[in-house]
Amino acid sequence: MTTTTTTLTGHSILAGREVPGAGGTTRAVDPATGEHLGPAYTLLDEAQLAEATAAAEEASASFGDLDPQAHAGFLERIAANIEAVAGELVERAGAETGLPAARLNGELARTTGQLRLFASVVRQGDHRGVRVEHALPDRTPLPRPDLRQRKVPLGPVAVFGASNFPFAFSTAGGDTASALAAGCPVVFKAHNAHPGTGELVGRAVTDAVAACGLHPGVFSLVYGPGASIGQALVRDPRITAVGFTGSRAGGTALMATAAARPVPIPVYAEMSSINPVVVLEGALRGDVEALARGYVASLTGSSGQLCTAPGLLFVPAGETGEAFLAAVERALADAAGQTMLTPGIAGSWREGVDALGAQEGVGVVARGAEGSTQHAPAPVVFESDVPTFRANPVLQEEIFGAASLVIRYRSPEELLGAVRRMEGQLTATLHLAEEDHPIAAALLPVLERKVGRILANGWPTGVDVGEAMVHGGPFPATSDARTTSVGTLAIERFLRPVAYQNLPGDLLPPPVQEANPWHLTRRVDGRLQPAEHTEGDRA
Structure with a gap:
C-alpha cells in the first residue's frame, strides 16, 4: 500500500469543509496487484450533495465579478499548491492507476501549465468578448442607442473526473481550470478509481480558495456512487453546465438528464473516438x-x-x-x-x-x-x-x-x-x-x-495545450462539435453574452465601462483595441 506524508481523510470537501458521506464507502484498487488501498472513501447522498451546489450558487456572484489580477492569482495559487505536493501526488496516482511515474510527472506539469495558461487568459481578458458601440443620436432613419456587450459566467459547473488522466482531466484538470477561469464555481465529481489522488488535488484547490479570500463555495470535491450521484448533480437546478470525459454511454446518459430538466443545460462531453x-x-x-x-x-x-x-x-x-x-x-x-x-x-x-x-x-x-x-x-x-x-x-x-x-x-x-x-x-x-x-x-x-x-505525418496521441488546439469533434466524439476541452478556447463553453443598452455609466460593470479600468482587449465602434499589456500579461 502506498504511503504519503499527508493523511488522507476519505471524505468529500464541501465548500471548504471535510464532510463524511452517508451513502456507503468505496476503496481504490491497485490495478497492478489487485490490492485495496486505504482509506475507505465515504460516499455522499443526494441531500449532502445539495450542500455543495447551494454553496456554489452563493459563490457565483462574487466569483464571477472578480477582477482579473485577483482571479489570475487564484489560478496560479492552485498550480503552486499542486506542485508543492507533486511527489505525494505521483506516488498515490501511480498506486491507483498503474501509470508510470514519468507519464504522471508529465501529466502533472501539463495540469499546472494549463492553470497558468488560463491565468494569462484571464489577465488579458479577450475571452470576455467586450464590444462597445457608442450612441449615434443623429443617425437616420433611427438613432443608435449606446450598446455594450460582455460575456458573463454561466454559474456553477459540474465537472466529472476521467479514469485515464488522474491529473489533466481530473480534479484541477482542463474542465475545472477553464470553468474557474470563466468565473464559474465548480462542483467536482471525483472518479472513484483514484480517490486519494482526487483528495490531494482537491485540498490544493480548497487551500487556494481560502488563501485568496474567496467564497468557499467556489470549489467542492464530492465522492459518490457514479451513476446515482452523477445524475443527481446534473439534475440539480443550481448547476448550469457540465464537463465530462468518459464513455459514450455515460456521456449520453448525462445529456439526456440535462435535456429533460425544466431548464435544460449544456453538457460538454468528450466520449468515444477511434481517430x-x-x-x-x-x-x-x-x-x-x-x-x-x-x-x-x-x-x-x-x-x-x-x-x-x-x-x-x-x-x-x-x-x-x-x-x-x-x-x-x-x-x-x-x-x-x-x-x-x-x-x-x-x-x-x-x-x-x-x-x-x-x-x-x-x-x-x-x-x-x-x-x-x-x-x-x-x-x-x-x-x-x-x-x-x-x-x-x-x-x-x-x-x-x-x-x-x-x-x-x-x-x-x-x-x-x-x-x-x-x-x-x-x-x-x-x-x-x-x-x-x-x-x-x-x-x-x-x-x-x-x-x-x-x-x-505524425500521430494523434499527445495533445498540445495552447491557443490554437481543438480537442473536440462531431458526435459521438463529443456532444458539441463547436467546442474544445483543451486549449484556451475551452473557456468559451462556460460563458454567455449580455448586452447593456443606455445604462448610466455608474451602473455599468467594469469590463464595459468607458474608462476600461481592467485594461481589457475590446472592440469599440467596430475597431479592435488591444489590451494594455502589463507585467505578467501574454505578449
Missing part, C-alpha cells in the same frame, strides 16, 4: 519500418488508454500495404501489455477485442506479449477491407485500450467512400508525400466535416 489514420501510397515509399514503429508506439502508449489512440488505420492494398503490415507485425512483437487503469477497463477491453475478432471478414495482423502484472493484456492489431468496414458498424466501435483495426483500400475512390461513412472523431491523421497531395486535397473537406483536428 483514423490514413496512409497514402507516397508515404510507403519512405521508411516503412519507422512508420510501423510510430504506429505501434502511438497505439500502445499508456496501454492505449488515450482518447486519441489510433484505433483505425487505412492502408493501400497490394505490395506496399503488405510491406507495411509486415513491419507492424515486427514492431508489435517487441510490445508487451501494460497495466490497465482498472480491472473493469481491462475486462471491457477483452470483451471488445473478442467481439471484433469474431466479426466476419476480420483477421489478426499481430499480437504483442502479455504484460507482467495483472490486467496487462497483449496489444493487438486486426485487419479487414473497405466493403466489410462499410457494412458492419461493429468495426467503428471504440475499444478503449491497445487494439486497432487496419482497413485495406484498393483505390482513392474507395478510401473516400469509407471516410464519408465514418462517425465523428476527435482526430484524423494523414501520412503522405508530396505526390499524395492531390488525394489529400480531396480528403481534407471530407475530414473537416468528421473531426476536430487534422494531422499530417
Whole structure:
C-alpha cells in the first residue's frame, strides 16, 4: 500500500469543509496487484450533495465579478499548491492507476501549465468578448442607442473526473481550470478509481480558495456512487453546465438528464473516438519500418488508454500495404501489455477485442506479449477491407485500450467512400508525400466535416495545450462539435453574452465601462483595441 506524508481523510470537501458521506464507502484498487488501498472513501447522498451546489450558487456572484489580477492569482495559487505536493501526488496516482511515474510527472506539469495558461487568459481578458458601440443620436432613419456587450459566467459547473488522466482531466484538470477561469464555481465529481489522488488535488484547490479570500463555495470535491450521484448533480437546478470525459454511454446518459430538466443545460462531453489514420501510397515509399514503429508506439502508449489512440488505420492494398503490415507485425512483437487503469477497463477491453475478432471478414495482423502484472493484456492489431468496414458498424466501435483495426483500400475512390461513412472523431491523421497531395486535397473537406483536428505525418496521441488546439469533434466524439476541452478556447463553453443598452455609466460593470479600468482587449465602434499589456500579461 502506498504511503504519503499527508493523511488522507476519505471524505468529500464541501465548500471548504471535510464532510463524511452517508451513502456507503468505496476503496481504490491497485490495478497492478489487485490490492485495496486505504482509506475507505465515504460516499455522499443526494441531500449532502445539495450542500455543495447551494454553496456554489452563493459563490457565483462574487466569483464571477472578480477582477482579473485577483482571479489570475487564484489560478496560479492552485498550480503552486499542486506542485508543492507533486511527489505525494505521483506516488498515490501511480498506486491507483498503474501509470508510470514519468507519464504522471508529465501529466502533472501539463495540469499546472494549463492553470497558468488560463491565468494569462484571464489577465488579458479577450475571452470576455467586450464590444462597445457608442450612441449615434443623429443617425437616420433611427438613432443608435449606446450598446455594450460582455460575456458573463454561466454559474456553477459540474465537472466529472476521467479514469485515464488522474491529473489533466481530473480534479484541477482542463474542465475545472477553464470553468474557474470563466468565473464559474465548480462542483467536482471525483472518479472513484483514484480517490486519494482526487483528495490531494482537491485540498490544493480548497487551500487556494481560502488563501485568496474567496467564497468557499467556489470549489467542492464530492465522492459518490457514479451513476446515482452523477445524475443527481446534473439534475440539480443550481448547476448550469457540465464537463465530462468518459464513455459514450455515460456521456449520453448525462445529456439526456440535462435535456429533460425544466431548464435544460449544456453538457460538454468528450466520449468515444477511434481517430483514423490514413496512409497514402507516397508515404510507403519512405521508411516503412519507422512508420510501423510510430504506429505501434502511438497505439500502445499508456496501454492505449488515450482518447486519441489510433484505433483505425487505412492502408493501400497490394505490395506496399503488405510491406507495411509486415513491419507492424515486427514492431508489435517487441510490445508487451501494460497495466490497465482498472480491472473493469481491462475486462471491457477483452470483451471488445473478442467481439471484433469474431466479426466476419476480420483477421489478426499481430499480437504483442502479455504484460507482467495483472490486467496487462497483449496489444493487438486486426485487419479487414473497405466493403466489410462499410457494412458492419461493429468495426467503428471504440475499444478503449491497445487494439486497432487496419482497413485495406484498393483505390482513392474507395478510401473516400469509407471516410464519408465514418462517425465523428476527435482526430484524423494523414501520412503522405508530396505526390499524395492531390488525394489529400480531396480528403481534407471530407475530414473537416468528421473531426476536430487534422494531422499530417505524425500521430494523434499527445495533445498540445495552447491557443490554437481543438480537442473536440462531431458526435459521438463529443456532444458539441463547436467546442474544445483543451486549449484556451475551452473557456468559451462556460460563458454567455449580455448586452447593456443606455445604462448610466455608474451602473455599468467594469469590463464595459468607458474608462476600461481592467485594461481589457475590446472592440469599440467596430475597431479592435488591444489590451494594455502589463507585467505578467501574454505578449
